[in-house]
Amino acid sequence: MSLAGPLHELSIADAGRALRAGEVTSLALTEVALDRIAALNPALHAFVLTLPERAREDAARADAAFARGIDAGPLQGIPYALKDIYGTAGIRTTCHSSLLHDHVPTADCAVEEKLAAGGGVLLGKLGTFEFAIGGPSFDLPFPPARNPWNLNHFTGGSSSGSAAAVAAGMVRMAMGSDTGGSIRGPAALCGTVGLKPTYGRVSRRGVFPLAYSLDHCGPLSWSVEDAALTLQVVAGHDPLDPASADIAVPDCAAALGQGLEGLRIGYTRRFYIDNPFLTPDATRALDAAAERLADLGAVVDEVDIPDFALFDACAQVIMFAEAYAIHETDLKTRPMAYGRYAYQRIASGAVLSAADLVQAQRLRRELTDAVHGGALRSHDALLTPTSLSTAAPFSDFGPDAARWGGMLTNPFNVTGSPALALPIGFGTDGLPLGAQIVGRPFDEATVLRIGSAFEAAAGVSGHRPPLALPAAS
Known part of the structure; x- marks a missing residue:
């Protein structure tokens, strides 16, 4: 292939082909990424830690492996970054919190083990909401990440730094986590792809938990193909994660x-059409996405799933109960070490009863059966919104924790279904809008197939934020 354009714009797939053809080195890709991070991060605050020495060592190792004819997989020689809840041996992992400001794990998480074994190049750690909950807080050790499309707007959360870094072209792929939409929400608001695999598909071992029964790990990326290639590397059974599924991973x-x-x-048009947070921009973009899928040859018709309020209540009770159980000791002994937003949200779990949690778990089974045995029994996948509006400005967030409305992601944490966030257009304010493709359990292949076809036809994923900063070459 012939390299055209800046190196930072090469996809994982294209960069991989260039690496294997000897047209570029991993070290060259890494230096471009490090230069871009240095130029953009002071404004975007996506990275909380960069690892230039480690990255160059990883890149040199990958180049040497290529020279010896060793090919460890699609991410060999590819720079990536991790949300700062992913444990990394000998590297600070803070969860964006004062409580863990100097925390240095002694072991890598399972995902990092796989990425390192696959020859990837670790660039650094990315900002998040404190303990993957709360909001875009200014009372934490690091400032919140900013949306590359408009620095006065937030990124969504909690994989905030991951979304900002990918959208700005600092990195092609960043790992995030998703308990109620924390991969898909930031992907939608920053105009990237974000994949929440099926619950149990990717090990969470070594990733700081928010809610054990809702947590998922997955990538944010520039393209559906890049998400698929990443999934091939990080997915698979891990006997040390009790929730890990011993199910073969197909070639997605x-x-x-x-x-x-x-x-x-x-x-699922009736699922959201009466939601008070729905904007005309989102309505037009979602309807156009449904029409485009039909034009591409799919049979698209309207289906019903249970009311969002039921999913939301179920997800909130489970998440806050499990989060409180994880943080109970620190909340009681070191409450002032938390940021205000995270403290208020996690501490709300203290008032939940055992009966509340039992009823939520019972409802969860009913809702899951209604989706998997209903709309997803008769259909291969669902088209549904991620967010019903574009990203809010930071000025909308007051002194106390508040839930931002219009994010319709947590139903598929309740069901554990695979869900792929895709950019589908832009609002009149110039900010991205997104939808999600939801599939049957462990059928990421179909979800990615649909997403890839839509992406190629819509052409939205090729748009980049108008950053008034020098482009890497």
Whole structure:
């Protein structure tokens, strides 16, 4: 292949082909990434820690492996970054909190083990909401990440730094986590792809938990193909994660490009159309996305799933109960070490009863059965919103923790279904809008196939934020 354009714009797939053809080195990709981080991060605050020496060592190791004919997989020689709840041996992992400001794990998390074994190049750690909850707080050790499309707006959360870094082209792929939408929400508001795999598909071992039964790990990336290639590396059974599923991982990238003929996609329009946070921009973009999928050959018709309020109540009770159980000792002994937002949200779990949690778990089973045995029994996937509006400005966040409305992601943490966030257009304010493709359990291949076809036809993913900063070359 012939390299055209700046190196930082090469996808994982294209960079991989160039590496294997000897047209570029991992060290060259890494130096470009480090230069771009140095130029952009002072304004975006996506990275809380950069690791230039480690990155150069990883890159040199990958280049040497290529020279010896060793190929460890699609991420060999590719720079990436981790949300700062992913444990890394000998490298500070803070969860964006004063409580863990100097915390240095002694072991890598399972995802980092796989990325390192696959020859990836670790650039650093990315900002998050404190303990992956709370909001864009200014009372923490590091400032909140800013949206590359407008620095006065937030990124969504809690994989805030991951979304900002990918959207700004600092990195092609960043790992995030998703307990109620923390991969898909930032992906939607920053105009990137974000994949929440099926619950149990990717090990959470060594990743600081928010809610054990809702937590998922997955990538944010520039493209669906890059998400698929990343999943091939990080997915798989881990006997040390009690929730890990011992189910074979298919070649998800092989399903890309097959087209949509023969697929049935359920459009959950009635699920959101009366939501008070719905904007005209989002309505137009979602309807246009449904029409585009039909134009691509899929059978698209409207389907019903249970009311969002039921999913939301169920998810909130489970998340706050489990989060409180994790943080109870620190909340009682070191309450002032928490930021205000995280403290207020996690401490709310103290008032929940055992009966509340039992009822929420019972409702969870009913809701999961209603989705998997209903709309997803008759359809291969669902089209549904991620957010019903564009990113809010920081000025909308007051002194106390508040839930931002219009984010419709947590239903699929309740069900554990695979869900892929995709950019589908822009609002009149110039900020991104997104939708999600939701699939049957462990059928990421179909979800990615649909997303890839939409991405190629819509052309939205090729748009980049108008950053008034020098581009890397």
